Amino acid sequence: MAAIPLSWNDPMFAGVTNSSSVTLGNGGTVSNLSITDTGPVASVYGAGGPFSMDTVRINSEEGVRIASGGNININNSYIETTGISGDHADGIQCYNPGGVGNVTVTNTAIVSHDQNATAGFWSADDYAGTFTFNNVMFEGGPYGLRINADTGNDYIALKDVYFVGPFAGGPFLFGEFGGAIHITQWDNVRYATIVNGQLVPGALIPPPQPVEGGASTTPSAPATPTAAAAPTIASFSTDSGTAGDKVTNDNTIELKGAAAAGSTVKIYDGATQIGSTTTNSSGNWDYITNVLTDAKHTLTATATNSSGQTSAASSALAVTVDTKAPTAPTIASHTVNSANQAVMSGNAEASSVVKVFDGTTQIGTATTNSSGVWAYTTAALAAGSHSLTAKAMDVAGNTSVASTVVTASTGTSTSPTTPTSPTTPTSPTAGTVIESAGATRLVESGDKYYLNSSAGTGPSLKSHGVDFVDGSDGTWAPIGAEKTATGYEVVWKEASTGQYTAWNTDSNGNYVSHVSSLTGSTSGGSVSGTNSGLKSLETTFHQDLNGDGQIGATSSTTPTSPTPTAGTVIESAGATRLVESGDKYYLNSSTGTGPSLKYHGLDFVDGSDGTWAPIAAEKVATGYQVIWKEASTGQYTAWNTDNNGNYVSHVSSLTGSTSGGTVSGTNSGLKSLETSFHQDLNGDGQVGTSSVATSSTSTTSLAATSSSTSSNVQTSTSGNDAFVGTTKADTFSFAANFGNDVIKDFTASGPAHDTIQFSKSVFDSFASVLSHATQSGQDVVIATGGDTLTLKNMKVGSLTSQDFHFA
Numbered sequence: 001m002a003a004i005p006l007s008w009n010d011p012m013f014a015g016v017t018n019s020s021s022v023t024l025g026n027g028g029t030v031s032n033l034s035i036t037d038t039g040p041v042a043s044v045y046g047a048g049g050p051f052s053m054d055t056v057r058i059n060s061e062e063g064v065r066i067a068s069g070g071n072i073n074i075n076n077s078y079i080e081t082t083g084i085s086g087d088h089a090d091g092i093q094c095y096n097p098g099g100v101g102n103v104t105v106t107n108t109a110i111v112s113h114d115q116n117a118t119a120g121f122w123s124a125d126d127y128a129g130t131f132t133f134n135n136v137m138f139e140g141g142p143y144g145l146r147i148n149a150d151t152g153n154d155y156i157a158l159k160d161v162y163f164v165g166p167f168a169g170g171p172f173l174f175g176e177f178g179g180a181i182h183i184t185q186w187d188n189v190r191y192a193t194i195v196n197g198q199l200v201p202g203a204l205i206p207p208p209q210p211v212e213g214g215a216s217t218t219p220s221a222p223a224t225p226t227a228a229a230a231p232t233i234a235s236f237s238t239d240s241g242t243a244g245d246k247v248t249n250d251n252t253i254e255l256k257g258a259a260a261a262g263s264t265v266k267i268y269d270g271a272t273q274i275g276s277t278t279t280n281s282s283g284n285w286d287y288i289t290n291v292l293t294d295a296k297h298t299l300t301a302t303a304t305n306s307s308g309q310t311s312a313a314s315s316a317l318a319v320t321v322d323t324k325a326p327t328a329p330t331i332a333s334h335t336v337n338s339a340n341q342a343v344m345s346g347n348a349e350a351s352s353v354v355k356v357f358d359g360t361t362q363i364g365t366a367t368t369n370s371s372g373v374w375a376y377t378t379a380a381l382a383a384g385s386h387s388l389t390a391k392a393m394d395v396a397g398n399t400s401v402a403s404t405v406v407t408a409s410t411g412t413s414t415s416p417t418t419p420t421s422p423t424t425p426t427s428p429t430a431g432t433v434i435e436s437a438g439a440t441r442l443v444e445s446g447d448k449y450y451l452n453s454s455a456g457t458g459p460s461l462k463s464h465g466v467d468f469v470d471g472s473d474g475t476w477a478p479i480g481a482e483k484t485a486t487g488y489e490v491v492w493k494e495a496s497t498g499q500y501t502a503w504n505t506d507s508n509g510n511y512v513s514h515v516s517s518l519t520g521s522t523s524g525g526s527v528s529g530t531n532s533g534l535k536s537l538e539t540t541f542h543q544d545l546n547g548d549g550q551i552g553a554t555s556s557t558t559p560t561s562p563t564p565t566a567g568t569v570i571e572s573a574g575a576t577r578l579v580e581s582g583d584k585y586y587l588n589s590s591t592g593t594g595p596s597l598k599y600h601g602l603d604f605v606d607g608s609d610g611t612w613a614p615i616a617a618e619k620v621a622t623g624y625q626v627i628w629k630e631a632s633t634g635q636y637t638a639w640n641t642d643n644n645g646n647y648v649s650h651v652s653s654l655t656g657s658t659s660g661g662t663v664s665g666t667n668s669g670l671k672s673l674e675t676s677f678h679q680d681l682n683g684d685g686q687v688g689t690s691s692v693a694t695s696s697t698s699t700t701s702l703a704a705t706s707s708s709t710s711s712n713v714q715t716s717t718s719g720n721d722a723f724v725g726t727t728k729a730d731t732f733s734f735a736a737n738f739g740n741d742v743i744k745d746f747t748a749s750g751p752a753h754d755t756i757q758f759s760k761s762v763f764d765s766f767a768s769v770l771s772h773a774t775q776s777g778q779d780v781v782i783a784t785g786g787d788t789l790t791l792k793n794m795k796v797g798s799l800t801s802q803d804f805h806f807a
Contacts (some may be wrong), residue, residue, distance in 0.1 A: 004080045004109050004137045004162075005057070006194060009755075009802040012076060013057050014679065018729075019064035024051040026068075031055050040084055042093075046072065053077060060088035069101040069129075079120075081112040083141075091141075100152070101129040105136050108212035112141025114584070119146035119173075128152030128179065137192065137199060138171065139164040145172040149179030149729035157185035161426050162192035162199060166395050175209060186211045193312070193370055195270055195302060197801065200310045204215075228311035229304040231259035236319060241397035247320045249396040251292045257314070258283050259303035268300045268313070268695035271801060272767035280304075295771040296320045296796070327404045329354055329374070329392045340383070340410040346377040346403070348392040355391045357402070369394075371431070373446035381410045435480050437542040438486065442481040451509050453487050459509035461490065476501075480541045490513060491537060491545055496791075498600075499526040500545070529601075547601010568722050568742055571616050573678040576624065578617040580606065580722075587617050587624050587645050597626065607778060611793055613744060615724055616677050623653060627673065631793065632743040635662040636670055636681070636725045665727055683712060683726030716741055730754040731805075736761045737787065744792045748803050756789075757805040766801040773799070 003013050014032040021041050024030060026049025035043040035058045043058045050070030056077045058064070058105055063079040064073055079091045091110040094103065104121075110120035120138045123131065124147070131147060131154065138144025144163045147154055156174070163171035174181045191202035212324055228401035234257045238250040259265050261283045266276045269292070277287045297320070300313040336342055342444040349356050350372045356364045358381070366376040368528070369432030386409070389402040431445025441452040447470040452458040461468045461478060470477065475495040483487050487506040493499070501524075502515035518533040526533055538545050539552040540640035567581025577588040583606040588594040597604045597614060606613065611631035618625050623642040629635070637660075638651035651758035652668040655661030663670055665682035674681050676689040712728040723732055725745030747754045762784060765770050773782045773796050780791040780799070 002243075004135060004199065005076065006197065007111055007802060008059065008078060008080065009805070010055060010057075010078060013078070014805070014807075016040040016055065021045065023038040023047065025068075026409050029053070033057075039795065040089070044136040062093070063091045064093070065091065066094045066098045066101065066103065066127075067099075068722060069096065069099045071100055072103045074103075074105045075107055077108045078494050079108065081437075082113050086786070090118050090122040091120040092122070093118075093324075094127040095125055097126045099127050099129075101127070102132075102238045103133045104134070104719055105131065106134045107136075109137045109139065110144070111139045111505055112144075113218050114141070114617065118719065119498060121145050121147075123154070124148035124150060126150045126152070127594050128154055130155040130157070132157045133161050134442065135160045136727045137162045137164060139194075140166060142168045143272075146174075147181070148175040148177055149181050151178045153180050153181045153182060155184050157183075158189050159187040161189045163190070163205065164192050164194060164199075171205065172193055172208075181209070183207055183209060183211050184213060193310075194446060195310060195312060196268060204664060214279055228263065228303050228305040228307075228309040229255055230311045231263070231265055231301045231314045233257045233299065233301055233314055235251070236299075236317060241393070245395060246318060247396045249321075249323050251287055251294070251321050253292065253319060253321075254286065254288045254713070255299065255301075255317075256284070256286050259285060259301075259311075260305055263303040263305050266302050266304070268302070270767035272765060275328070275614065277359050283555050290322045296774060297771060313319060318667055322394065324397065325398040326352055326392045326400045327396045328400045329390045331388070331390055331403055331406050334406045334408055336381075336408050337377075340380045342381060342386065342388060342408040343375075344377070344388065344390075345373070346390065347372045348374055348390070348400075352392040352394045355393065355399075355497055357388050357391070364644050369445045369446050381408065383410050385409050433541060434478065437480075438482050438540075440481045440483045442478060442490075444730045447471070449478055450800060451483075451490075453483075453507075459507070461505070462510040471585060479543055480539050480543050481705075487512065489537075489540075491534075493543065493545075494526070494569055498529055499528045500529065502537065526713060532625045534791075544601065544644060546645055547598060549644040549646045568720065570614065570722050570724075571679060573712060574618050574676075576619045578614060578626075583607070585614055587619075587641075589619075595643070596640070598644070601646060607793070618677050618683060623648065625673075625676075626800050627670075629724070629745070630662070631725075634665055636661045636665065636667070638673065638794065683724070683728065685712075725754055731757055733757045734762060734789065735759045738789070740788045740790075742790045742792060748794070748798050748800065753803060755805050756803060757807055760806050762787075763804075763807050766804050769804055770796070770799070 010650050013034065016032050019035050021034040021035065021043050022030050022033070023045045025047065025522055028051045030044060033055040033056045034456055037060055040061055041061045042062045044053060044056065044064045045067065046065065047067045049068050050072060051068070052690060053064065053072040054075045061079045061082050061084050061240070063081045064074065074092065081089065081091050083089045091112060093456055094101065100598055112120050128149065128151070129136060161181055186207040189205045191205060193200045193202060226309070238248060238253050239246065240248045240250055243647065255267065259279050261279055261281050263279045264276060265279060265285045266273050267272065267287055271593055272547055274289060275287055277285050279285045297317060297388060299317045299319060302311050304310045326349035330346045331344055332346040334342055334344045348368050350368055350370050352368050354366045354368060354374045354376070355362055356366070356376050363378055364376055366374045368374040385407055387405050388408055391402050392400045431443045434442040443450045443452050448467050449461040450458055451461060476492050476494070478490050479493045480491040487504065488509065490503045490505060492501050502518045504512045504515055506512055513522040514524055516522045518527060518537060534546055535552055544551050545660050567579040567586070570578040579586045579588050584603045585597040587597060614626050615629045616627040623640065624645060626639045628637050628639070638654045639653055640648045642648055648661055649658040652658045654663060654673060670682055671688055678687065680687050712730045713733060714723050714725045714730060715733045716735065718739055720739045721741045723741065723743045725743065725747060730752065734757065769782060772784050773780055775796050778793050780794045780796050782789045
């Protein structure tokens, strides 16, 4: 007997075609269809005579309406309904007053969600005949099965029928209102549950009245076997590294727990069973896994008792396995102070513990910050030469090899010669570049700021000899720096008011005074962005400090920051290529250069405006036009920018206003813009009002869309692809060696959810996908070999097996 399809994404529906509602006449058939959201109209309407239905999945308010007599056959189907308030809108409804039919339902699941339905299957209103159910599952609603005999005789046969609650009134209800109910078969009718996607039979249900022509298969005792209680996972070992963080370098972990004595405990990693064990007479169990991959593993257990009852799953235990040692740390700076202490700093894996050694003896530890920067000052060292190294230990307890040896020499003198260069360690060469116009590069690293030369080194920014730390002066932050004859000039901006000020520092980056030519005082003061002194400074800083799109009083269109030529290409249709790099967006020409996208003079950063993101850009005479999309609502808007990429106004021909507004994907103004952007902006499979398919010549591109009205297939290439979800049910297809790809606007779960299809040579199960998925900030990253798939603004916990297909 075929298996009952328990979900919308059951493999038997892999080849179905999307369809609207279907009406069947005498002898009509329907098969291999997927029908959703048909409103108050039944998805399948049978009128005029016999009909049959095979391999059909339905998700709508009303499923199947039988408005005819004769032989009706429904097979291999999944019918899920929400019902209509005040109406008999059911999974399957027989409504043909005075009609007589023979209805047979096999290998089918019927699911109801609320009280707006009468039942999963409902027959009344003078409809009579035979009703046969073979290998059928009813789930939820007021009743699973409800049949009223109004005037004629109704003959009911049930074999291998399962009722999965909750039901508001009960699993079934048979009523006699002038007619008679005859039960001709009642074989293996049970309560049931669904555990890890599997139907688990429960207690047998006795017939409500005697079975005609034979005895019920219901045993006399016991009537209801005792359900098994869910087991517990009490502990795992070895929890290496930091105890309690559930991160370990042990890839064959030992699980311990409890369940009913004599139970069989099955252990799962995600949806995949990885082993089983048996509890002892005290109800305790112990299991050691096979080798687990380096990834996060979600472990659960079920218990099956001696009556064959299987419990619900235990609470999940999430364990991350990490067996890879971090790379060796670096010692970027080491000096010896007047107290014969070695002052050291460097880089290692973020949040790792750095162990410092003098020869083979450990002399201390330090912890890296979120940027991987560490610092350590030793105790006073004995006179002589000291060979110093460092090792990094990650949170899982893996320890790296030693760093390169550095030598520190100490003597007996307590007054070493005053150094002629800054005693503060020079800045690391890695970090966030605030600006690099002119001769000085302003870099933020480890919440500090550095004034670097072209060689990548320079002093940190200080006040009263102490490093200035990001956020320590409210919302004031440095935005530009330039070398002078006596030190540096540094321009600051206050985020909430848009005020500016400037410092003079010495050659060591330490504050000396305010720049009086800007503020009118050497001890303080601030100015607005329109101040002429600020515009004058722009010339020496080679930078658009106030974000007005020009440097000084000229109309220079020089970008305020260098434009990277590498990154993720969002789209490359037309003359302008929209590129994302380092969470910023660039409006590049064919040469690979162009300004960054800005708002009020500041670079727009991915995620800073909720789920709005740019999806297209094109050069115009006065600057650029940029199209934006909001992921959760599917709304669109558009900007005008100047030649420096800075926001000027909204595109009023689209929004009706220069100061804001949004439109839907069907807006005619949006479709009109598609022609000038050479791009299918709304994902309807055409550019403008024509049927021109979208394409891209870039090796990293927005994939072409399908012309289907109900689904959209986007296929990865071997390059680095960026996909943007449409308002349809998108399918994103990935073969082997798919590169480093990104999906924006991915919709998980629901009848119209998006689907990721992996070749089985990449992944062959949902459990395999989960074992390679990690949470990276607001995104989910699925990595295999050298390939990665990033789901923007997604949580690992939001993903289900229904979101993936394997072919």
